[in-house]
Amino acid sequence: MAELQKAGIxxxxxxxxxIALVCARAGMAVVMKEVxxxxxxxxxxxxxxxxxKQVSKGQLAQADADAALALVTPTDKYDGFADADIVVEAxxxxxDIKQQAFRELDAVCKPTCIFAxxxxxxxxxxxxxxxxxxRFVGxxxxxxxSIMKLVEVIPGLLATPETVEIAKAFCVKIGKTPIKVKNVEGFAVNRMLCAMMNEAYRLVDEGVASIEDIDTACKLGLGHPVGPLRLCDNISLDLLGKVHDILAEAYGDRFKAPNAFRERVSAGHYGRKTGKGWYDY
Ligand SMILES: NC(=O)c1ccc[n+]([C@@H]2O[C@H](COP(=O)([O-])OP(=O)(O)OC[C@H]3O[C@@H](n4cnc5c(N)ncnc54)[C@H](O)[C@@H]3O)[C@@H](O)[C@H]2O)c1
Structure with missing residues (x-):
C-alpha cells in the first residue's frame, strides 16, 4: 500500500x-477548501x-505546532487537490451539495485518490x-x-476491500482507531447513543429520577465522562431531534423522542447554545 502523504479536506x-489539524499533526500535507x-x-x-492551546498546556512543542500549521494550505479553489491521496469531505x-462536490473532485483528483x-x-x-x-467510504x-479517538469506517456498497484497508490505514496514521461499520442509518455509535439518550429522556418524562441524578448515574455508575442530558445540551436538542427522526423512520418508535424532549424543542430550549435545555446556562 502506497504511503498517504497528502490530504484534501x-x-x-x-x-x-x-480533521485537517490531525492530518497535519501526522505530517501530511493538507489542502483545505472552503466556499x-x-x-x-x-x-x-x-x-x-x-x-x-496545546502548546500553552505543555502538551506540544512550539516547533511541532509551527510545523503542523505550515502544512495546512487554505484555499477556495481545487488547486492542490490533484495530487491528494485522500479527500475527506466535511x-x-x-x-445534492455533497454529490456535486464529489463530481467536481472527480474531475481534478488523481484516479487513485480515495474519497471519504x-x-x-x-x-x-x-x-x-x-x-x-x-474508492468511496464514509x-x-x-x-x-483533535481529542476523540474513534472513526467509523463505512464502506459503500461498491467499495473495494483495498479502499477499506487504505481508509483504515489513514485513520491509524492520523492517530485514530477505526472500526468498520455497515452503511445503515445512524451507523453504530449514534444508534447506541440515541437509544441511551432516549431512555434518559423517558426517565425524566416519567419522573423516575431528577435530571442531575440521571447524569450522575451515568457518570458514577457507568463510568461515562459526561451524563446523557448534559451531552444532549452540548450537542443541541434541535440537531439531535433530527437524528431521532431519521432513526425513528429507519427503526421504528423505539427511537421516537418522548414528550420531555419534544416540549423543550418546541420552546426553543436547544441546550447550551440557547442558554436553556435540560439545564440552565
Ligand atoms: N458537528 C459534529 O459534531 C459532527 C460530527 C460528525 C459528523 N459531522 C458531519 O460533518 C459535516 C460538517 O459538519 P460541521 O459541524 O463541521 O459543519 P459546519 O457548518 O461547521 O461546517 C461546514 C462548512 O462547509 C462549508 N462548505 C459548504 N459547502 C462547501 C463546498 N461546496 N466546498 C467547501 N466548503 C463548503 C461551509 O462554508 C462550512 O464552513 C456534516 O456532514 C456533518 O453531518 C458533524
Missing part, C-alpha cells in the same frame, strides 16, 4: 478544520488556536453514486476531532 467548519478564502483562513485560525449535510465523507446521516452508497463508488469522526 472539503469544508473548514467545526469538523473539517480539526471563500475568508472562511478557509478562519478554519486555519481555528487550527492555530487549538495548537496554541461540508453541509445536504445530499464525514456525513452523520446520509447513505454512503448514495453519496458514492456521484463519483468513484469503488469516515465518521467525532467532535472534537
Amino acid at each position: 472539503l469544508g473548514a467548519g467545526m469538523m473539517g478544520a480539526e 471563500n478564502l475568508e472562511l478557509a483562513q478562519k478554519g486555519k485560525k481555528r487550527i492555530a488556536d487549538i495548537l496554541n 461540508i453541509l449535510e445536504v445530499v 465523507s464525514n456525513t452523520s446521516s446520509i447513505s454512503i452508497t448514495k453519496l458514492a453514486a456521484a463519483a468513484r463508488p469503488d 469516515l465518521h469522526f467525532f467532535s472534537p476531532v
Whole structure:
C-alpha cells in the first residue's frame, strides 16, 4: 500500500478544520477548501488556536505546532487537490451539495485518490453514486476531532476491500482507531447513543429520577465522562431531534423522542447554545 502523504479536506467548519489539524499533526500535507478564502483562513485560525492551546498546556512543542500549521494550505479553489491521496469531505449535510462536490473532485483528483465523507446521516452508497463508488467510504469522526479517538469506517456498497484497508490505514496514521461499520442509518455509535439518550429522556418524562441524578448515574455508575442530558445540551436538542427522526423512520418508535424532549424543542430550549435545555446556562 502506497504511503498517504497528502490530504484534501472539503469544508473548514467545526469538523473539517480539526480533521485537517490531525492530518497535519501526522505530517501530511493538507489542502483545505472552503466556499471563500475568508472562511478557509478562519478554519486555519481555528487550527492555530487549538495548537496554541496545546502548546500553552505543555502538551506540544512550539516547533511541532509551527510545523503542523505550515502544512495546512487554505484555499477556495481545487488547486492542490490533484495530487491528494485522500479527500475527506466535511461540508453541509445536504445530499445534492455533497454529490456535486464529489463530481467536481472527480474531475481534478488523481484516479487513485480515495474519497471519504464525514456525513452523520446520509447513505454512503448514495453519496458514492456521484463519483468513484469503488474508492468511496464514509469516515465518521467525532467532535472534537483533535481529542476523540474513534472513526467509523463505512464502506459503500461498491467499495473495494483495498479502499477499506487504505481508509483504515489513514485513520491509524492520523492517530485514530477505526472500526468498520455497515452503511445503515445512524451507523453504530449514534444508534447506541440515541437509544441511551432516549431512555434518559423517558426517565425524566416519567419522573423516575431528577435530571442531575440521571447524569450522575451515568457518570458514577457507568463510568461515562459526561451524563446523557448534559451531552444532549452540548450537542443541541434541535440537531439531535433530527437524528431521532431519521432513526425513528429507519427503526421504528423505539427511537421516537418522548414528550420531555419534544416540549423543550418546541420552546426553543436547544441546550447550551440557547442558554436553556435540560439545564440552565
Ligand atoms: N458537528 C459534529 O459534531 C459532527 C460530527 C460528525 C459528523 N459531522 C458531519 O460533518 C459535516 C460538517 O459538519 P460541521 O459541524 O463541521 O459543519 P459546519 O457548518 O461547521 O461546517 C461546514 C462548512 O462547509 C462549508 N462548505 C459548504 N459547502 C462547501 C463546498 N461546496 N466546498 C467547501 N466548503 C463548503 C461551509 O462554508 C462550512 O464552513 C456534516 O456532514 C456533518 O453531518 C458533524
